[in-house]
Amino acid sequence: MKKRKLLGTTLALTAFITTANAQSVGADWGSNYDNLLVNKDATNHWGQIRLQTNQKAFTFSNFTDRLALNVTSGTNWDVYGTEIFRVKENGDVGLGNVSNPRAELHFPNTMDNRKLILWQDADNDVQFSGFGINDAALRYQATKDHVFYNVVNESTSRESLRIARSGNVGIGGITTPEQNLHVKNNALISNLFIGDVGLGTSWASIANNAKKTNTTFTLASSNDGKYTVINKENTNDGYIGFRVGNQDKMVVSNSGKLGLGTITPNGELQFANNYNTKKIVLWEDASNDHQFYGFGTNAGTLRYQSNNDHVFYSATGATDSKETLRIFKNGGIQTDKVILSIGSFPDYVFEDTYKLMPLEEVATYINSHKHLPNIPSEKEMIASGLDVTKLSTKMVEKIEELTLYTIQQNDKIKSLEKMIESLMKRLDQIEQKTALQK
Structure with missing residues (x-):
């Protein structure tokens, strides 16, 4: 058959x-x-x-x-x-x-979107799962996600990579990637390790691969978003350094001090130990050493720089402040009150032991020196400046001396008045006797 x-x-x-x-x-x-x-x-x-x-x-x-x-x-x-x-x-x-x-x-x-069709939902160039060539590119076409699997054993496979329909990529079994790249657990990029570096699964961290297990040289963020940690090995003498040009330009010491331009800050905020007119710039009208508002150092002095007046304010409450001092751009100070601290005050002039220079000697001194005794000369004032506290004290001293001179003159005037009054009485008596004799 x-x-x-x-x-x-x-x-x-x-x-x-x-x-x-x-x-x-x-x-x-x-x-x-x-x-x-x-x-x-x-x-x-x-x-x-x-x-x-x-x-x-x-x-x-x-x-x-x-x-x-x-x-x-x-x-x-x-x-x-x-x-x-x-x-x-x-x-x-x-x-x-x-x-x-x-x-x-x-x-x-040939260029063809549909070179190999494994499944199609409709007879067109997009609603199918397979392979093609489009604009010299190899086209992997899927109606939903692209998923790559690896064998686990004879009965099981494991998803290793997913390209979602949205374009997000999931690696390591992420079936619904939430970002452009979503990696499960850890990732290693050359020597850069991203994942759990020993702080626990609630921390996302970045570290050098060689240091990933001991929480050193690490940038970490907690999963609640409240904490960010930058940690450096040996916290007893280490610091966090921000490097530019392969040099630390800003550091945070283990004691919490911040250094700008220095790696050994001794204050809570310390700048580089050099003279610079522009250390802190709050505002600038032009890029130069003068038309800005801020602070600097110049020839061993602390420089307060302003492109206008310097004005100091004090709070009067939760919603208002008042001006307490103004230093005018062209010179001069305006304020309601000036209080100077002094070590002594010239009340010693009124002591019995104080030797008041006779006016004749004062006149001789003035004629010779052209300024009051114990008062700086014009030349000295111009050379060294006006010491307001010292000069104010000396002025009070001279006022008190002038008061003593005035008292002395008043005593002499009263004495002369009595003498004149006595002489006038005697003159009246003489005139009366003369009149009777006539």
């Missing part, structure tokens, strides 16, 4: 082989071979089978260098049409117009 079926098949196939090209049909078929040989005698070096149905014909050709499948529309037996499939003798397969496949499966060299 089986031989009859094979014989029938053979007769049917040979009916489509043209007379001019027909060759003998081999006799090697049956229970011992289960095959059908065409052109066993190999007189033209290949065998062909043509399958013709109305206006469509498929021809299998076993050439010396390949197995080929051609397709044509028409009834002419000697027209093979277009070769659409070929298998080389080394096993490489070419599809379409690939006449010389260079790989186990070689597609035509």
Whole structure:
């Protein structure tokens, strides 16, 4: 029965082989071979089978260098049409117009979104899962996510990478990546380690890979967003350094002191130990050493810089302040009150032991020196400046001396008044006696 079926098949196939090209049909078929040989005698070096149905014909050709499948529309037996499939003798397969496949499966060299379709939701260039070529790029097409799996064992696989439909990428089993890149647990980028560095899973940290287990040289943030830690090894004498140009430009010491331009701050905030007109700039009208508001150091002095007046305020309450002192841009000070601290006050002038210079000597001193005794001269004042406290004290001293001179003059005036009054009485008496004698 089986031989009859094979014989029938053979007769049917040979009916489509043209007379001019027909060759003998081999006799090697049956229970011992289960095959059908065409052109066993190999007189033209290949065998062909043509399958013709109305206006469509498929021809299998076993050439010396390949197995080929051609397709044509028409009834002419000697027209093979277009070769659409070929298998080389080394096993490489070419599809379409690939006449010389260079790989186990070689597609035509054309741009096509749909080169290989594994599944399609609709007959278009986007609603399918498969592969294609678009604008010289290899296109991985999916109707939903792209998911890459790795084997765990003979019965289980594990998701290792997911490219979500949104474009977010998840690594390590993240099935719903929330950011452009979402990594589960830890990540290592060259020597940069991101993940748990020993602070616990509630901390996200960045560290050098060699230091990831001992919480040193670490930037960490808590999962509640309340705390950020930058830690450096050896907290007894270490510090956190911010480097620019391979030099620490700003540091935080282990005691909490901040250094700008210095790595050994001795104050809670310390700047570089150099003279600079612009140490702190709060506002600048131009980039120079003068048209700004702020602080600096210049020739060993603390410089308060302003492009206008300096004005000092004090709070009067929670919602208001008042001006207490103004230093005018062109010089001068305005304030409600000035209180100077002094070590002594010239009340010693009123002591009995104080030696008051006689006015005659004061007059002689003035004529000789052209200024009051114990008062700096104009030349001294210009050279050293006006010491308000010292000068105010000396002025009070002179006022008190002037008061003593005034008291002395008053005493002398009163004495003279009494003398005059006595003389006037005597004069009246003399005039009265003279009048009686007349």
